[in-house]
Amino acid sequence: MTTRPRRHVSIIDVAAHAGVSVTTVSHTLSQRRPVSAATRERVLAAIAELGYEPNDLARSMRTQRTNTIALVIPDITNPFYTSVARGLQDAILADGYFGIVCNTDAQPDIERRTVQQLVKRRVDGITFSGYYQHQEDIRPAVSVGIPVVLLGSHRPEEGYDVVNGADHESGAEATRYLLSRGHRRIAFITAPAGIGAPAVRVEGYHAALREAGIVPDPALLMRAPVSRDGGGAGMTALLDLPEPPDAVIATNDVVAIGAIQAAHARGLRIPEDVAVMGFDDIEAASLITPKLTTMANQSHQIGFAAGKLLLQRIAGEGPSGPQEVVFSAQLRRRESA
Structure with missing residues (x-):
């Protein structure tokens, strides 16, 4: 005997269950418009009873944001980049953004194609670290207004910010x-x-x-x-x-x-x-x-700073010109030298 797949609960179902309009449900979820406490409680109760989950795809089409930030790195097996990724996540998670990590194996062609794919997938920001990258490789993102932070020794220029380790x-x-x-x-x-x-x-x-x-x-x-x-x-x-x-x-x-x-x-x-x-x-x-x-190198701080710069750019805040954040490296004297 086959079972029918569970029907997806829509925002219309929630509105009907709570006895309010779809607009009121939307305002309750976004918290961008005032909703009375009693109405809010009814909407939240309906959401819980029906098991409603907001449609992120529909929301991204409406807001023109996907709430995703990409980290493009040359070697995912290098623990340095693991720490950078953790720093980036620590910076963006509380603001409702999630990180995706793209490994390029330090191949210039993969770096370029990765940026092109991220533009097509409409990420909200890109942190880019590559051994061989040139500024033109990130131009597809910059040209459509996606904020970009480059990691490494680059001079900040119009269209992107820089975080480096001196x-x-x-x-x-x-x-x-x-x-x-x-x-x-x-x-x-x-x-x-x-x-x-x-x-x-x-x-x-x-x-x-x-x-x-x-x-x-x-x-x-x-x-x-x-x-x-x-x-x-x-x-x-x-x-x-x-x-x-x-x-x-x-x-x-x-x-x-x-x-x-x-x-x-x-x-x-x-x-x-x-x-x-x-x-x-x-x-x-x-x-x-x-x-x-x-x-x-202060890898966690580098990732964290990159995340905060991107959030600032996404929100349309900060200076109009490019920014640079520099973290000095510290000598660790051990046995090999």
Whole structure:
């Protein structure tokens, strides 16, 4: 015997059950127009008795909002972005917005197509973080008025705001710390493309070397995929140089962990034979052996700030020009350097 599917309860059913107009039910739900306490109680009782759930699709068509904010990230397996996502959610949830996370695997084509799809799905705001993104990739969102916040080292321009982690300064500070420990042949494992936050960290690294009177050696700038395997491959290539480095900075902690594993595979001691530093201070940084010295980025605060900037833009508030929020990284001295 088959059972009939339960009929969807509509706002018309609620109005009839409560003995009021559809408009009164709508005002009760939106709380944007005054409704008497007695009438409100009748409407809420009818909603509870009938099990009515508002139709979000219909409401979004009426309000031109979907109450969704997207976070576009290059690597969903990197715990740094997990913390960013948590910060974003903590910022927007109380205002009735929900976050969706889109992973791009750091592929430029996927980044562009993701933005295009988010525009089609009418999200209310986008927080975008990509290793290789260019401003034109977010133009489809900006052109239709969707607020955008870029994460990473970008200059704020008309149409989007920026939250970054002072990447030039943190790259320079990491290098200066290694120099203060007596290291002189310092390498940097960075992303394949020379743009975005990884490139700005490299600029800081080069600046600190020059401050110390050291001419940067192009052989010590190793480009590799931003992953644990990429860090391992980058470290292996550096160790194969005729004059290997005595210290290595990795563009993030995941890459640094791969570099440490590759050094261990060669029988090297860290930091006695080669020191290693990372960026972000993910949880694993303090759990591996040796514990990873790193530049701690304030990932939760970065996500939270991005969420608040988007809510401000969605509400039509804040300054007319682009905004920038900067969070300085903090040196975490541990065992690997």
